[in-house]
Amino acid sequence: MGSEQEQKQVILKNYVEGVPTEYDLLLVKDAPVPTLQGQGEGAFLVKNLYLSCDPYMRGRMRDFHGSYIPPFRPGQVIEGFGVARVIESENPDFKPGDIVSGFTGWEEYSLIQPTGNSQLRKIYPDRDGIPPSYYLGLLGMPGFTAYAGFYEVCSPKHGDTVLVSAASGAVGQLVGQLAKLYGCYVVGSAGSSHKASMRPCNLNFSLSLSLSLSLSHISVTFDCFVSVQVDLLKNKLGFDDAFNYKEEPDLDAALKRYFPQGIDIYFDNVGGAMLDAALPNMRIHGRVAICGMVSQNSLSSPQAVHNLFNLISKRVRMQGFLQSDFLHLFPHFLDDIISYYKQGKIVYVEDMNEGLQSASAAFAGLFSGKNVGKQVICVAKE
Amino acid sequence: MGSEQEQKQVILKNYVEGVPTEYDLLLVKDAPVPTLQGQGEGAFLVKNLYLSCDPYMRGRMRDFHGSYIPPFRPGQVIEGFGVARVIESENPDFKPGDIVSGFTGWEEYSLIQPTGNSQLRKIYPDRDGIPPSYYLGLLGMPGFTAYAGFYEVCSPKHGDTVLVSAASGAVGQLVGQLAKLYGCYVVGSAGSSHKASMRPCNLNFSLSLSLSLSLSHISVTFDCFVSVQVDLLKNKLGFDDAFNYKEEPDLDAALKRYFPQGIDIYFDNVGGAMLDAALPNMRIHGRVAICGMVSQNSLSSPQAVHNLFNLISKRVRMQGFLQSDFLHLFPHFLDDIISYYKQGKIVYVEDMNEGLQSASAAFAGLFSGKNVGKQVICVAKE
Incomplete structure (x- = not known):
């Protein structure tokens, strides 16, 4: 994970007018892989596994600062809900191997700052018997x-x-x-x-x-x-x-x-x-x-x-x-929905795209009704 | 109060298109004064004192039967909230001289049927020290x-x-x-x-x-x-x-x-x-x-x-x-507002038109913003 390494990233090309197309987001192939060097206590590195395409993200692609969430800047890596694995950590609460869910970047590896708004929490897909990507939809x-x-x-x-x-x-x-x-x-x-x-x-x-x-x-x-x-x-x-x-x-x-x-x-x-x-x-x-x-x-x-x-x-x-x-109801939600799912009382339909290179088309597809079920991008299987 | 007597009435000329004008309502001068003859128990006659012009009444002037209140029929006397005095009665609950408030007709005298939807209730303006017409607005x-x-x-x-x-x-x-x-x-x-x-x-x-x-x-x-x-x-x-x-x-x-x-x-x-x-x-x-x-x-x-x-x-x-x-709060409402009014904590502004002949213009005025305060028509002072 030296700073020499390169990774793929998806960035906002420019503020979006009208219906998003796959040309509004740009795949960068030679972005630097972040390191923990000089980041101080609390930071950690994650390998992104699954990224979530959500309609609300369209709102962050316009030059409007009055919303409940700030806009992306052109050139900025897209940020959204994801499931990731911790690979290096200076944070006592997150150890390498932990699976986490929360805000991350549309890139292969993300640096998580303790002061950021990533709101990452540990999840336990194996223990719960739930596929990790479901934490972006059914359980997200x-x-x-x-x-x-x-x-x-x-x-x-x-x-x-x-x-x-x-x-x-x-x-x-x-x-x-x-x-x-x-x-x-x-x-x-x-x-x-x-x-x-x-x-x-x-x-x-x-x-x-x-x-x-x-x-x-x-x-x-x-x-x-x-x-x-x-x-x-x-x-x-x-x-x-x-x-x-x-x-x-x-x-x-x-x-x-x-x-x-x-x-x-x-x-x-x-x-x-x-x-x-x-x-x-x-x-x-x-x-x-x-x-x-x-x-x-x-x-x-x-x-x-x-x-x-x-x-x-x-x-x-x-x-x-x-x-x-x-959010005070979130623990009840997890208990209820995991229980319903395991009892077969509810089912869940996912629309999975493979690879960061499919991300911009997958996101644009939300607005043309292409997805059937929850739209997710698989960045890496584990 | 014989059947030979004539009275003024305000009737709906035809279903109203667009903004109501004073020509949508017609003043009839030779309508019969109703009598209690043959009406049976429970009916009573009132002399209308004050009539209320309310915007919701516009909704009853279109040929639409899906609302929470049925439309007027062309030719029908306008119905609305009013304050009236009982002048003859076959109803033990309402005696001549009682002042009542509820649904009545835009006419000088109205026949109230016990089975109708007039929902007349006795009011006590003298006891409460409140002008009778206020029961159409502040207390209505x-x-x-x-x-x-x-x-x-x-x-x-x-x-x-x-x-x-x-x-x-x-x-x-x-x-x-x-x-x-x-x-x-x-x-x-x-x-x-x-x-x-x-x-x-x-x-x-x-x-x-x-x-x-x-x-x-x-x-x-x-x-x-x-x-x-x-x-x-x-x-x-x-x-x-x-x-x-x-x-x-x-x-x-x-x-x-x-x-x-x-x-x-x-x-x-x-x-x-x-x-x-x-x-x-x-x-x-x-x-x-x-x-x-x-x-x-x-x-x-x-x-x-x-x-x-x-x-x-x-x-x-x-x-x-x-x-x-x-409606379960209505008694609390009367207590609170009468009390506030008598303590001088609230004031009330009324826009009074004199006589049934002014009714159609007063009603139309609601929709051109002519009224300042509650629009009321005075039919008779007592």
């Missing part, structure tokens, strides 16, 4: 977002009708399953905005699909792809029903079809047109959890919502939230 | 909306910063005063959308204005009029500050000026552009009470709101509500 920030959002923001009741958008994504898939376990009626929406350049060869389901569809067939069509998502929601994730919003010319009519009695809970991961269509279909005292607005992330002028007056007549509570406000 | 539905909305929906804390829109209206004026009593910093917005045809001669403040402005001067200008509203908010209602939104070319900049640290509570009586401007100015964990959307009432295609993504980063709770969900 997205899973916890689903958990805190559903139980703490949605005020669920047995028998509630629940709509989940981006339902095959990292957050949506767990929300829907938790709602089913709670005794709710659950419908998911999924879709894809780009028909071209599907890359089904990158799909790495941790379960077998009950479809007569060859996932290695490179020319799989968009319709097949979306039927994968809808089929996944119904047959693997146990949603009561699911639809592809791209096939619905009238979202209001679609929601009336799936929810003839109205919607008690809308777990909104997308904002925009789906939120606008959901509002008039809410039931009295309904709840809308505003979790993400992936449809709005890339718009300089966010899409308009017209139907807010329904909040009054239906007495709807609409609440934005961040999982970070609920 | 608008006042209760302010009370339930502020205490139950806004989750106020001492020191919170509070924005109230339509702040000189029936609801807003009490919200602002309750917030001040609670130890909040309160700024109100007021305005008027029609500069022409101001009718200041109809202003009937229950307090003297500290302005060198002759209210009987028919050519008072719009700017003077709005300064009346802003001055009223600051000098009579005790708001910390107030502004005329029509004078602000940039609402976002205005809110940043009045709330450099951001807004904890926005009590929204208008929707539309003010709501959109408030969202980016909310503080973390802010609350938005969606009480009315008077700016949206008359639009067939409601104005768009673009800034909902702020709900996430600021973790804002936005809640629509109706006072009818909080």
